[in-house]
Amino acid sequence: MLTTIEQDLSQLFGQAFEANDLSFDFGATVRCTRPELGDFQCNGAMAAAKQGAGNPFVTAEKVAASLADNDLIKNIEVVRPGFINIFVNEDYLSKKLSRFSEDTSFGAAEDLSKTKVMIDFGGPNVAKSMHVGHLRTAIIGDSLQRIFRFKGYDVVSDAHLGDWGTQMGMLIEGLKKRQPDLPYFDKDFTGPYPEESPVTIQDLETIYPEESGLCKTDDEAAEKARKATLELQNGREGYIALWKHFVSVSIATLKRDYGELGVSFDLWKGESDADPFIPVILKELEEKNISVKDQGALIVPIVDDEGEKIMPPLILRKSDGAVMYGTTDLATLYERVYEDNADIVLYVVDGRQQQHFKQVFAAADLMEMNKRTTYEHTYFGTVNGKDGKPFKTRTGGVMKLHDLIQMAKEEARKKLAASNFGTDFDDEEKEEIAHKVAISTLKFADLRNYRIKDYIFDLEKFSEFEGKTGPYLLMQVARIKSILRKAGEVNAEPGTLQATSDNERALTFKLLEFVTALDKTIDKRAPHFLCEHLYNLAQEFSSFYQKQHILKEADEAKRASLLKLSSICLNQLEVGLELLGIETLERM
Ligand code: ARG
Numbered sequence: 001m002l003t004t005i006e007q008d009l010s011q012l013f014g015q016a017f018e019a020n021d022l023s024f025d026f027g028a029t030v031r032c033t034r035p036e037l038g039d040f041q042c043n044g045a046m047a048a049a050k051q052g053a054g055n056p057f058v059t060a061e062k063v064a065a066s067l068a069d070n071d072l073i074k075n076i077e078v079v080r081p082g083f084i085n086i087f088v089n090e091d092y093l094s095k096k097l098s099r100f101s102e103d104t105s106f107g108a109a110e111d112l113s114k115t116k117v118m119i120d121f122g123g124p125n126v127a128k129s130m131h132v133g134h135l136r137t138a139i140i141g142d143s144l145q146r147i148f149r150f151k152g153y154d155v156v157s158d159a160h161l162g163d164w165g166t167q168m169g170m171l172i173e174g175l176k177k178r179q180p181d182l183p184y185f186d187k188d189f190t191g192p193y194p195e196e197s198p199v200t201i202q203d204l205e206t207i208y209p210e211e212s213g214l215c216k217t218d219d220e221a222a223e224k225a226r227k228a229t230l231e232l233q234n235g236r237e238g239y240i241a242l243w244k245h246f247v248s249v250s251i252a253t254l255k256r257d258y259g260e261l262g263v264s265f266d267l268w269k270g271e272s273d274a275d276p277f278i279p280v281i282l283k284e285l286e287e288k289n290i291s292v293k294d295q296g297a298l299i300v301p302i303v304d305d306e307g308e309k310i311m312p313p314l315i316l317r318k319s320d321g322a323v324m325y326g327t328t329d330l331a332t333l334y335e336r337v338y339e340d341n342a343d344i345v346l347y348v349v350d351g352r353q354q355q356h357f358k359q360v361f362a363a364a365d366l367m368e369m370n371k372r373t374t375y376e377h378t379y380f381g382t383v384n385g386k387d388g389k390p391f392k393t394r395t396g397g398v399m400k401l402h403d404l405i406q407m408a409k410e411e412a413r414k415k416l417a418a419s420n421f422g423t424d425f426d427d428e429e430k431e432e433i434a435h436k437v438a439i440s441t442l443k444f445a446d447l448r449n450y451r452i453k454d455y456i457f458d459l460e461k462f463s464e465f466e467g468k469t470g471p472y473l474l475m476q477v478a479r480i481k482s483i484l485r486k487a488g489e490v491n492a493e494p495g496t497l498q499a500t501s502d503n504e505r506a507l508t509f510k511l512l513e514f515v516t517a518l519d520k521t522i523d524k525r526a527p528h529f530l531c532e533h534l535y536n537l538a539q540e541f542s543s544f545y546q547k548q549h550i551l552k553e554a555d556e557a558k559r560a561s562l563l564k565l566s567s568i569c570l571n572q573l574e575v576g577l578e579l580l581g582i583e584t585l586e587r588m
Contacts, residue, residue: 002099002107004515005040005088006030008072013042013084016063022048029086031509038077038085039509045082056082090499094561097508098497101568105150106514106575112152118336119145119155121348122258122265125162126250127171127204130257130401132391132457133350136380139446141348142263142581143527144378150579151522156340159254161270163247164328169229170211171204171246172239173221178207184238193238197245201253204246230322233275260405262439262581274331278323281334281367282316290366291316300363314359329360337364337373344374346525351379351452378525381454383446391457408438411463412471419465421475421588433588437463440470440582447580448531468535470582473573476538477584480570487551487563494567495560504565507544510537511572518579527580534576541569 003011006029014027026044045053045060053059060082068076075087100107121141124130130138141157149155175198176185182198183189199207215222232239251268258264282298285291291300296319302311314326336342347357357377364375385391393399412434416422422433445462449455465471487493500508510533517533520526550566553559574584 001110002103004107005093005096005509005512009040009042009086009088012067012070012072013044013063016066017044017048019066020059020062022053022059031513032085035506037079039088039505040086042084042086043082045084049082060084090501093505093508094497094500097500097511097565097568100512100514101571106511106572108151108515108518110152113154115343116154116156116341117148117344117346118340118342119148119157119346119348120160120332121145121157121346122159122263123162123349124159124250124254125167126246126270127167127201127208128162129201129205130254132383132399132401132404134401135404135442136383136446136451137348137350138258138261138263139443139581140378140380140451140527142261143443143447143530143579144346144348144525146579146581147518147521147527147530151518156267156342157265158267158269159265160332161247161251161268161272163243163270164233164272164275164323165325166225166229166322167208167212168232168243168246169225169227170215171207172228172232172242173224174207174211175199175203175242182242184242186238189238191237191241193241197249198242199245199249201249204249226320226322230320233323257401257405260402260439261442262583269332271325271328271332274328274335277331277334278327281327281331284367285316285363288367290363295319300359300366302359302362311355311358314363326356326360326363329356330363333360333364333369333375334367337369342373344376346376346378348378348380351381353377354379376525378451380451381449384454384456386456386458388456405438405442408441408459408463409434411459412437412441415463415465415471416588421465433585436583436585437471437474437588440474440577442470443580443582444468444470444473444531447527448535450528451526468531473534473538473577473582474585475588476541477570477573477577478586478588480541480566480573481586483545483550483566484563484570487559490551492551492556492559492563494564495557497564498558498561503544503547504562507537507540507565507569510540511568514572514576530576530579534573534580537569537573537576541566541573 009029010027012027013029014024017026018024026048027042028044029040029042032038032041045056045063048059049056057078057080060078064076064078064084067073072089072092073086074089077085079085119141121137122134123137124134145155145157175182179198183193211225215225228239232243247270282291285300291298294313297315298317299313299315301309301313304310314330315324316327317323333345336345349357354377361375364370383391391399416434416437422430425433441463448468462469463471465475513533517529520529548562550559550562553562577584
């Protein structure tokens with residue numbers, strides 16, 4: 001494994017402390033918060049003093065003196081009361097960067113293929129089009145699956161379709177009313193059922209809201225839908241055949257929307273796939289005395305160590321026998337733990353479902369699934385409008401995801417035209433640019449915030465080419481590409497990195513921070529760390545480019561080195577953006 005500068009220095013300083021009969025751990029070295037004072041600093045002498053090692057200044061001087069001639073170090077200074085400030089050697093720095101840049105993962109990947117991470121995200125529902133509420137789970141979940149995979153984990157993502165609840169009964173009853181003669185409703189029909197779907201997605205999208213509205217006021221309709229759901233769950237053939245059509249026409253539309261976002265899943269399983277595991281968990285819960293009967297329903301009480309109820313119980317089965325959202329989730333988790341052998345299961349689902357996951361996980365803990373697998377609700381905050389309430393359309397309706405993407409594209413076209421970007425490109429390229437800019441807008445604006453926070457949806461701000469935005473990063477990428485292209489036209493190619501001069505130092509250090517940013521992202525399951533890194537890197541490149549007139553550099557070797565540095569920067573930006581699910585552009 002490649003070691004970072006921090007690791008090299010910590011090792012070196014650790015040994016120097018040891019040579020002075022002090023603990024190796026005092027050698028821990030970190031980046032200096034004030035670059036004018038040093039590249040790195042070691043504060044171990046003060047920590048040692050607290051543990052009785054005597055005057056920290058004296059200790060620091062001793063350690064510093066013993067390392068003054070080391071190859072890694074250019075200059076070392078001791079500042080009262082006992083800080084050791086370190087400037088690293090230029091040659092060492094550029095060699096370090098060379099080594100890291102030759103590695104396709106910039107030193108971040110490890111062999112973690114024995115650790116299986118299952119990521120449950122997306123969670124779209126059959127017959128309902130995706131709306132703004134499905135945006136965050138898609139963007140964050142997809143980014144996490146890319147990042148975990150890149151790090152080296154064995155990753156499996158699952159869309160976990162909502163395909164087994166009461167909405168299914170509503171659709172069945174709704175269609176029965178409209179087309180009572182279909183064979184699916186005839187109990188005596190012996191098959192085979194038609195291969196072609198009796199409904200389109202548009203039909204489902206009309207039937208569903210009508211029926212669900214009706215069921216809210218009409219008890220008889222609600223009762224019918226409930227019964228149909230139960231019959232479906234109990235395997236009534238015609239209903240199953242019909243339900244399969246509902247699912248497949250829905251998936252086709254969902255794939256279109258996810259395709260636009262550039263999001264994909266390994267598995268398109270649904271709540272219904274957990275069905276075979278429901279009797280299994282119910283049996284185990286009963287045998288272990290975890291479940292109890294309560295007014296005809298079957299529940300798992302959620303209690304603390306003292307037996308006090310801390311939240312409403314997990315309802316496994318209603319008195320009519322129907323299973324619930326929590327039941328399918330518990331059964332799905334069971335499958336993931338015992339059949340799929342997942343080590344970690346991440347649920348990238350809205351923070352408003354925290355109680356649901358607490359209930360499910362509490363029941364899973366009682367079944368001792370936590371002995372084999374770690375499961376987490378990797379939740380996120382709400383996308384709000386400028387009024388601070390959940391984001392809606394202008395007329396107050398739910399914003400469809402598809403429409404939101406079109407809106408972002410429209411805004412991208414406007415901003416591109418205003419900035420005079422690509423005005424002379426052909427229509428096809430213009431459209432590609434608008435699409436990629438729009439997607440980068442939505443994704444970066446979402447990912448740059450710590451996921452548990454709410455944010456205000458401000459498309460105009462998110463689409464700016466300046467500031468911490470997706471379009472800004474795409475523009476920087478296109479800019480570096482253009483520099484490299486122009487160099488290529490005069491046969492100036494990237495070459496060997498030379499010893500790093502002052503102008504390149506900050507950029508070099510930034511590039512080497514990639515590993516840390518990625519590891520933090522994984523540790524906290526929070527891509528904003530990576531966003532922050534990429535934004536800072538792009539800015540660092542900007543100031544480097546202002547100071548260095550790369551294309552005008554007369555010294556060929558120096559120019560080749562600067563071009564190399566630029567190309568490493570480009571490469572890292574592109575790799576990083578890909579991990580966020582953002583596609584870059586050749587030019588704009
Ligand atoms: N279909 C659900 C919804 O729209 C989200 C599913 C999330 N995943 C899960 N395993 N519960 O709210």
